Amino acid sequence: MYDQRPDEVPPTAPAPVSAGHEPTTVERGSFCTARCACGWFGPARRSRDRARTDAAEHRAAP
Numbered sequence: 001m002y003d004q005r006p007d008e009v010p011p012t013a014p015a016p017v018s019a020g021h022e023p024t025t026v027e028r029g030s031f032c033t034a035r036c037a038c039g040w041f042g043p044a045r046r047s048r049d050r051a052r053t054d055a056a057e058h059r060a061a062p
Contacts, residue, residue: 023055034058
């Protein structure tokens with residue numbers, strides 16, 4: 001069985017504090033994922049820059 005290291009365990013989603021979207025990027029191993037407090041998350045990417053672009057696109061979406 002695989003035991004996750006503490007730095008690999010994804011953080012729990014914080015409660016939304018505003019109506020706007022504030023996505024962040026979360027690193028997990030060699031992958032990076034954009035996540036938002038609204039529940040949205042992007043695909044896991046090896047490119048941190050592409051994950052940041054996913055977050056920016058989500059922030060700009062209506």
